[in-house]
Amino acid sequence: MKKIISIALVLVMAACMFASCGGAKDDNVITMATSADFPPYEYYENDKIVGIDIEIMEAVCAKIGMTLQPEDMSFDSVIGAAQTGKADIAMSGITITEDRKNMVNFTIPYTSTAQSIIVVKDGAITTKADLEGKKIGVQINTTGDTQVTEEFGDEAVDRYQNGALAVESLKNGKVDCVVIDGEVAKALVASNEGLEIIADAYSIEEYAIALKKDNTELLEKINGALEELLADGTIDAIMDKYIEE
Ligand code: ARG
16 A cells, blocks of 8 residues: 555656646746836737847846746736746846835846837927926836826826837827836837827936845846846847847
């Protein structure tokens, strides 16, 4: 009887290993929480998540001998996924902020950008000062959201699940402008008629990868790889592929 039980146990264990039972961690896989609604950093192309963040992280993985597994979720959940360790990393055009530093550790920055202001072409808003008294569309829980909420108050802000939905509202006249990361703003304007970005923008923000506080081993590894990829021009080349100046 004992023997049968132990054979059964071995079989169950083998089946588990085979099927990666209950989401058991594969040591060579880095799961990446991302919100694939953010071209050119992460977006869908033929059912596949592509973009700057994916390519940079793939280059990092190649250096540290790991494979990347992106997991799409709303931006709202991305930082929490890293904070709790549900995902190994969060990479999603995430700006380093003091608040977020209380929740996660950040790698060194891999790029920077500023929040841009998208408006309807030839409309009433031409400078940042014109935003006063207007309805502003943002992606929920982004730095754009926090900045305009601080500056213009809660009532001035309409929060959307993603930038594309905020831009839909701008086109329908439900909001007067959309505040979103610069390159994403360019992509949204390029794929929607009748919109433009005004010259005024917000201050520069730095993007980094977020990890659970205690996962310093992986943090060090990723930082080492990022340093090399920044120094040898790989990251610049990836940027150039997606961003035309
Ligand atoms: N940089 C902004 C932030 O950190 C927006 C990021 C949104 N990312 C996304 N994939 N939708 O809050």
